[in-house]
Amino acid sequence: MDFLLHIIALMGMMLPAILGYNLIFGRGKILHFGPVGVSVMSAYAGVLALTATQSFVLGGISALASALIVSTFFAWLSLKLEPDGLGVMSIAVHLAILAVVLNWNGLTRGALGIPRVPRMPFLDSVADFALLSVMIAACVAAGMHHVDRSSFGRKLRALAEHDWHARSLGIDKAYVHFTAFLIAGVCSAVTNFLFPQYLVLLHPNDYQFPALVFTVMLVVAGGPGSVMGVTLSTILLVSLKEALRFVPLAPSVLGPVRLMLFGAILFVAVWWRRDTLFPKARSV
Amino acid sequence: MQLLWNGVVAGSLAALIAAGLALVYGVLGVFNLALGELVLLGGYATWWLHQVAHLPLIISIVGGLIFGGLCTWITFEVFVNPFYKHHRFLPLVTTIALSMILDGLILLIFEERPRSILSTGKHIYEVGPVHVTLEQIVLTLIALGILCAFAWMFHSTAFGRRIRAVVQHDHAALSLGINAPLLHRFVFIMSGIFAAAGGIFIGIDQNLTPIFAFPLTIKAYAAIIAGGKGNFWGAILCAYIIAFLEQFIVGVHWFGLFYIPAGYQQTVALLFIILFLLFRPQGLFSHTKRTA
Numbered sequence: 124m125d126f127l128l129h130i131i132a133l134m135g136m137m138l139p140a141i142l143g144y145n146l147i148f149g150r151g152k153i154l155h156f157g158p159v160g161v162s163v164m165s166a167y168a169g170v171l172a173l174t175a176t177q178s179f180v181l182g183g184i185s186a187l188a189s190a191l192i193v194s195t196f197f198a199w200l201s202l203k204l205e206p207d208g209l210g211v212m213s214i215a216v217h218l219a220i221l222a223v224v225l226n227w228n229g230l231t232r233g234a235l236g237i238p239r240v241p242r243m244p245f246l247d248s249v250a251d252f253a254l255l256s257v258m259i260a261a262c263v264a265a266g267m268h269h270v271d272r273s274s275f276g277r278k279l280r281a282l283a284e285h286d287w288h289a290r291s292l293g294i295d296k297a298y299v300h301f302t303a304f305l306i307a308g309v310c311s312a313v314t315n316f317l318f319p320q321y322l323v324l325l326h327p328n329d330y331q332f333p334a335l336v337f338t339v340m341l342v343v344a345g346g347p348g349s350v351m352g353v354t355l356s357t358i359l360l361v362s363l364k365e366a367l368r369f370v371p372l373a374p375s376v377l378g379p380v381r382l383m384l385f386g387a388i389l390f391v392a393v394w395w396r397r398d399t400l401f402p403k404a405r406s407v
Numbered sequence: 408m409q410l411l412w413n414g415v416v417a418g419s420l421a422a423l424i425a426a427g428l429a430l431v432y433g434v435l436g437v438f439n440l441a442l443g444e445l446v447l448l449g450g451y452a453t454w455w456l457h458q459v460a461h462l463p464l465i466i467s468i469v470g471g472l473i474f475g476g477l478c479t480w481i482t483f484e485v486f487v488n489p490f491y492k493h494h495r496f497l498p499l500v501t502t503i504a505l506s507m508i509l510d511g512l513i514l515l516i517f518e519e520r521p522r523s524i525l526s527t528g529k530h531i532y533e534v535g536p537v538h539v540t541l542e543q544i545v546l547t548l549i550a551l552g553i554l555c556a557f558a559w560m561f562h563s564t565a566f567g568r569r570i571r572a573v574v575q576h577d578h579a580a581l582s583l584g585i586n587a588p589l590l591h592r593f594v595f596i597m598s599g600i601f602a603a604a605g606g607i608f609i610g611i612d613q614n615l616t617p618i619f620a621f622p623l624t625i626k627a628y629a630a631i632i633a634g635g636k637g638n639f640w641g642a643i644l645c646a647y648i649i650a651f652l653e654q655f656i657v658g659v660h661w662f663g664l665f666y667i668p669a670g671y672q673q674t675v676a677l678l679f680i681i682l683f684l685l686f687r688p689q690g691l692f693s694h695t696k697r698t699a
Contacts, residue, residue: 211628212685336507387508390505393490397490401493401497
């Protein structure tokens with residue numbers, strides 16, 4: 124029962140960040156590979172403020188503010204750079220932030236991570252986390268569904284399909300991109316404020332490159348842009364990832380097997396979704 | 408002086424890997440994020456042939472290069488070719504998937520232990536204040552020789568002219584009877600052979616470990632972005648510049664005032680990518696696509 128609650132809590136906590144990224148990468152077709160860069164900034168800013176002040180409000184504000192600052196930077200880059208340049212740049216920014224986290228030992232404790240992260244008073248057990256995260260995930264999913272169906276969602280879709288056709292129809296690309304990135308930033312802050320509290324530990328290994336691959340895989344496998352599809356893929360693949368712990372293999376074998384399995388799933392998902400991931404522009 | 412020599416050795420390795428990648432980007436316009444793993448596969452194949460199968464070193468190196476070429480060909484046929492015609496951004500995602508698969512495979516087969524292609528000790532010489540190994544001198548000269556030979560082929564032969572025509576304009580070259588799809592394969596496989604040569608370089612000069620893969624990929628991309636995407640010579644020059652900066656900036660006491668920890672070494676290449684994409688996205692030596 125505890126394991127089931129653990130999986131539910133994990134899914135619920137991850138879903139806001141994944142749905143936020145789905146809005147950018149899946150619906151907006153913006154080649155942004157920096158969601159984990161936003162996560163690592165948000166998580167560290169939140170936990171450092173929380174441990175320094177013991178105030179959950181200040182911790183939350185700090186996590187939100189840093190997520191929004193990094194998201195604004197990525198939104199600005201998305202307007203300035205070519206799509207493939209943005210892809211490489213966002214990976215570089217993510218890894219540069221991680222390098223600072225790993226090397227600034229005096230502040231972040233480097234590769235050791237930050238232990239004994241305080242939990243909010245009403246979050247004592249796994250069941251409490253599961254209940255809260257499911258409620259938050261349901262609200263975020265409903266909100267994303269609404270955003271997807273709104274005029275903003277249609278503008279994002281139009282820009283994704285044909286940039287200058289959309290702009291010639293009066294769609295403000297800067298407004299749409301900044302809004303999409305900021306929504307994703309808020310979602311990321313929610314996930315990354317809760318997740319270290321759940322683990323009682325903030326560790327840089329949770330924000331390495333494989334975390335990005337897992338995020339991209341969830342969006343591609345669920346159907347880029349589909350709120351329902353990405354929610355389902357998160358449920359299935361997070362369960363699979365956690366269930367792999369019970370496979371009777373040595374840890375030295377299980378780690379590589381997990382890498383290969385998720386790499387293969389990502390490849391198959393791209394193959395399967397190659398018409399919808401980056402569709403060809405319609406022409407007259 | 409020691410740092411200068413270290414920069415020459417590291418720059419030759421990076422130039423070897425980045426040069427092939429620059430041509431791939433010039434011809435196909437795709438990013439191959441599994442490049443670091445292909446580098447390691449060439450090195451590990453040579454290590455296996457020499458240390459486990461006990462073949463002579465030269466035959467092991469040739470075997471490693473052939474294996475690297477074969478792996479790159481399979482990469483092209485399975486992970487790039489079916490996707491890049493559909494949309495040129497798709498290989499960016501499929502090669503991320505491939506890098507995960509190869510990372511797992513390398514960890515499973517070769518484990519995390521460092522592997523050195525040469526079992527004997529290195530031949531160390533002292534040239535003034537500089538410690539130099541015979542292996543480093545030979546490897547650096549061979550790397551420069553390979554790059555010069557490829558440059559001669561690229562600039563002075565009919566085959567090289569065809570490649571340059573495809574780099575300048577794919578469709579125009581095709582309309583002039585140049586078999587562009589064949590050249591796409593050739594250039595991609597050549598980049599894999601260069602990468603495998605880089606892996607052999609690492610395996611002889613240092614040790615092969617799985618954690619090298621991603622930093623190598625990042626350094627090669629920093630060089631091609633700074634050099635002007637698709638510019639062969641720009642990538643080589645910038646690979647050397649990055650290698651020198653890594654040696655001179657990181658791990659050195661600056662005027663006795665401050666010190667940048669060695670853990671930031673990979674960040675030099677990342678900063679190169681960030682600064683060039685922000686302030687000069689076309690790179691140092693960009694060339695424009697010719698139009699009628």
